[in-house]
Amino acid sequence: MARIGRRSFGALALAGAASGLSAPRIARGQGATIKFGFTAALTGPFNEFGEGIRRGAEIAVEEVNKAGGINGRRVELAEVLDDQLVPDRAVQNMRRILDNREIVGLMAPSGSGPTLAIVDMVQADGRPIINPQAQTPSIVYPNGADKPPRPNVFSISIDNTVEAAKLATALAGYRTVGILHESTGYGVTGAQLVRAELQAKRRDARLTVESYNQRAQDMTAQLVRVQRAGAEALLVIGLGADTAVIRRNMSRLNINIPLYGTAGAVTVPYIEGAGDLVVGTRAVNHAAFGRRPMHPAAQKFADLYRAKHGTDRWYGPDPANPFVSLAGTVASGYDCLNLLIDAVRRAGSTAPADIVKALNETRDFAGATIASITFTPQQHVALKVEDLGTYEMLKEGDRVVLKLRD
Amino acid sequence: MDDFFFSLVLAGISVGSVYALIAIGLNLTFWTTRTLNFGQGSLMMLCAMLVVFLASQGLAMALAVIGGLLVVAALGVFVERFTIRPALVASGGSMGWVVSTLGFGIVLQGVAAKYFGSQAMAFPDVLFTTQDYVTVLGQHLSLQYLVVLALSVSLILLLELFVRKTVWGQAVFAISLDPELALVQGMPVRLIILGSFVASSLLAGVAGILSAQIGGTVDPAFGFDLVLFGFVAAVLGGMGCSVGALVGGLAVGLISKLVGGYISTAAEHAIAFALLMAMLALRPQGLLGRPEVSKA
Structure with a gap:
């Protein structure tokens, strides 16, 4: 077995120390990630x-x-x-x-x-x-x-402020509007901003605002309160799975007023959870992927994503x-x-x-x-605001498509 | 009748009947072992997710439902054998089973997230769609709500008949009073305990399918809140009392919806727990339960 003498050990230690000292310099150098x-x-x-x-x-x-x-x-x-x-x-x-x-x-x-x-x-x-x-x-x-x-x-x-301005423009055609929002910071702030924007656009606007907890399985109480207030349209500020529960609940209660959603609400879980009931739902979201032709950076990203992940859930x-x-x-x-x-x-x-x-x-x-x-x-x-679009959900064949309306 | 009131009552008794079903499931294991399976919520979730999965594999809906129920029934055996029995033996009657059944539920959530993903899955319409309804006295009655109510109440009544009118049901009753004496009398105590966990799991599975049909989606965290409401229903009606579970479930569902509709939707869920606290303070044995008497 080879033995390391005291002198060799000292040399090794020095070399180790030197390499240890130089390592951060390399990491900070031009080649480091x-x-x-x-x-x-x-x-x-x-x-x-x-x-x-x-x-x-x-x-x-x-x-x-x-x-x-x-x-x-x-x-x-x-x-x-x-x-x-x-x-x-x-x-x-x-x-x-x-x-x-x-x-x-x-x-x-x-x-x-x-x-x-x-x-x-x-x-x-x-x-x-x-x-x-x-x-x-x-x-x-x-x-x-x-x-x-x-x-x-x-x-x-x-941003909630920008989204609220776009939603208020879309909802300004209705005098009485119901707002259902999740009881999170996102939902509460969003509802406050939409209320302020709508009332600024229409002084005679009447709003009924109700909250719900994420993942609630039944929203009857919220919906019948909105219905009793005579709402002509309903806005949901929440996430997709909860919006699906709300849409199904509306159908069971025979509530047939236009349904609007935020960008977070009208996502894949909504489309999957509500099935054919999504038809007619309107929502605000990025305009980037709805415009035809898409702007070059959006088209480039869509191509890159499809090449890497295919036509998947996203x-x-x-x-x-x-x-x-x-x-x-x-x-x-x-x-x-x-x-x-x-x-x-x-x-x-x-x-x-x-x-x-x-x-x-x-x-x-x-x-x-x-x-x-x-x-x-x-x-x-x-x-x-101009970066957002208002979409309407339609059925083409067996697919749900979102058409940019505004 | 006022449309507003009627809609709240219909939704209240429909949701309440699911709470009652869960409460009965909790009662079943309480009768035989004086324990509650807090993993019931995860069994509800798993059954609903399995139905979605099996149906997506091309299986007929009826077979998918049977498949889901068979798996949760088998898990009922697992719960009794590996989370309840060792906890009761090791802890000499203390509350170790609370942690072990909760732990079982969390593991089941993790397994479901691993194999089915953590996103909400769309639950298919099993019997009726949200657009199916009948009109009674000018009122729009959703068939989905009615089928949940009818199935839940029928199952509860069948179970009550079983316990009251059959020899096996009497054996369950005997074990609930004195398991040691039942054993001495030659009753298959171990088998009946196992059966109670299987039946309890099956009820959880049915409750999972019924409530997933109402919401339209199911994800790994599904069921946990529902079990809490089922527990409130069981305590409110009287722990161990079947009719009490039905009354408690319907009461929790109705009161929640009426408070949500007439007072504030923010108080809809909180009122159930306020009822629980009031009942424990004023009448711990519940509305229809009898005070427990211990032999000296």
């Missing part, structure tokens, strides 16, 4: 959102790496953790991500609850974060939209016409990563202040969900 991270609902009942943005982010990373990375450095999703849309878990995950000093940029979780839970710690940390899906305005503007945004927090999601069965919800559930993750990558490239640095400065200088960036994304130091929410 640029790392991003996020926590999202990858599993659990709301994983259509979290798993969706993960897929979108992966496509963005693969695309940039195929094109040679950022100034020759590869890009990596180094921390991708699952929070199941539970705020506590999102906080634990984000703590772990922030403890990794190699992460240079972040994507916010799916949903307002987890995002509101982590946003203060991310603001204190200073690294840039972009919100793909959470809708509550206070995520970006904690002191009101007329006050400065959080310096390092940006958003491309459908894309829908028709190769030529992806679900409009593909924008919010998947493409928003793609846009977030692309915006971060673009900012790092323009900044020529991975220092948080440099990336934030570059994000603030983003002008007319071609996104898949929003055709033209612009941020300024005051304007950290990219979506505008």
Whole structure:
């Protein structure tokens, strides 16, 4: 057996120490990967959102790496953790991500609850974060939209304020409107904003607002209250599976007024759960995948997604016409990563202040969900009313299609 | 009759009859072992998910329902053998079975999420669609609600007849009073206990199918809330009393809907737990139960 002498051992130790000292230098050097991270609902009942943005982010990373990375450095999703849309878990995950000093940029979780839970710690940390899906305005503007945004927090999601303005335009033709909203921050804020927008558009508008708990199996009490108030149309602010319960309940109670939904409500679980009853439902969602022809960035993303995953649950069965919800559930993750990558490239640095400065200088960036994304130091929410469309659900053969009406 | 009131009453008794079915399932195991299977909600979920899965594989709906029920019946045997019996032996009559049955339910949720996914699955219309209805005295009556009510009440009455009018039913009653004496008398106590868990699981399966048909979707977390309401119904009516379970279930369903309709939808579910607390404070044996007497 070979024996290591005292002198050899000392040399080995020195060599080890030297290599240990040089390792961080290599990691920080030109060849090291640029790392991003996020926590999202990858599993659990709301994983259509979290798993969706993960897929979108992966496509963005693969695309940039195929094109040679950022100034020759590869890009990596180094921390991708699952929070199941539970705020506590999102906080634990984000703590772990922030403890990794190699992460240079972040994507916010799916949903307002987890995002509101982590946003203060991310603001204190200073690294840039972009919100793909959470809708509550206070995520970006904690002191009101007329006050400065959080310096390092940006958003491309459908903001409740913008969605409320679009919904109010669609509902302004009715004098009496019923609103059913889930009892979460998303539902409560959304209902308040739609009420304010509608009353601003129509001074004689009469609104009946009722709440429900997610996953309730019967909504009779809420629906008959709306019916008794003489509602001419009903708006649901919630998620797809609950909207299916509401639509089925309406049918059992023989309530035949027009049904409107938010972007979160009219998703695949709604179409599957309500079956043929979805016909006639109108909803607000991204216009990107509903316009023909799609704008180039949307078409490119649709092609990339279909090539990687096929016509699956997120894309829908028709190769030529992806679900409009593909924008919010998947493409928003793609846009977030692309915006971060673009900012790092323009900044020529991975220092948080440099990336934030570059994000603030983003002008007319071609996104898949929003055709033209612009941020300024005051304007950290990219979506505008014209980026949304009002759709109507129709049946063509045995398929449900969404036709852009406005 | 006022349409508003009528709609609330119909939905209340329909939903309440599902609570009653769950309460009866809880009662069955309470009779034989003085335990409750808190994994009932997951059995409801699994049965409904299996029906969706089997139907999607091309099986006729009736066969899919039978398949789902057979699996949950087998799981009833598993629950008794591996979560209740060891807990009762090991803990000498303490409450270890609460944790073990809850744990069983959580494991079942995980298994369902692994194999069927965690997204809500569309549940097919088993007997009628949401658009099927009859008109009685000018009122629109959903056949889905009526079938839930009719099936639940029929099953509860059949079970009550079984317990009161058959030798096996009398044996269940005897075991509920004194299992040791029943054993000495030569009754197959172990078999009857096992049977009570199988029957309880089957009732959970039926309740799962009926309530999934109302909502139209089912996911791995389905059933947990319903078991809580079933528990409230069982306590309200009197733990161990079949007629009490029916009365308790209907009362919880009706009062919840009427409070939701006339007072506030935010109070719809909270009122059930307020009733539970009031009943435990004022009449712990429930509306139709008898106070338990322990021999010295």
